[in-house]
Ligand SMILES: [Zn+2]
């Protein structure tokens with residue numbers, strides 16, 4: 001199993017990257033992206049450290065790690081430049097913190113994240129049909145989330161993505177040990193959003209292809 005959206009204490013997660021990785025490994029995950037919250041003030045601190053850590057750990061046996069960033073509460077017009085700055089700093093995976101209905105994320109964030117070709121648009125809230133189509137065209141993956149609050153709109157995201165044929169991934173957005181779900185129960189989240197086992201398997205394949213791209 002793969003999780004492409006997690007937080008360490010480089011932002012508001014509780015665990016060091018090493019403990020986060022270990023706990024996911026014990027829970028049955030083979031690949032993990034660490035995607036701490038970033039903005040203009042901190043991406044140059046977070047990304048190079050995660051890159052160095054992941055490189056070192058990936059030389060050893062065990063869980064594979066992907067250094068990423070979650071661009072969070074950025075003014076939409078600043079997102080494109082920050083996506084490329086994140087990649088230049090070495091982020092292999094750029095997630096954008098989408099328009100969840102439980103936080104005052106700036107309107108327009110979903111659309112600009114997609115136009116900027118972020119890898120994953122996290123918890124996109126009440127994403128519009130037009131944005132879902134654009135995500136499909138730009139090969140930006142839409143996220144179903146395990147995270148409380150953000151997951152309130154999973155049903156909407158699932159319905160829209162399914163209707164328009166856009167690709168989805170399932171991520172924990174874990175901040176604490178209690179946010180790490182047993183692999184054997186992940187399919188329940190997908191079923192709870194009204195999707196099928198086939199959709200769940202497609203989401204696993206999507207995560208595998210993103211991970212492969214990030215790890216090479
Ligand atoms: Zn957070």
Ligand SMILES: [Zn+2]
Pocket residue numbers: 005006007070122173
């Ligand atoms: Zn997050």
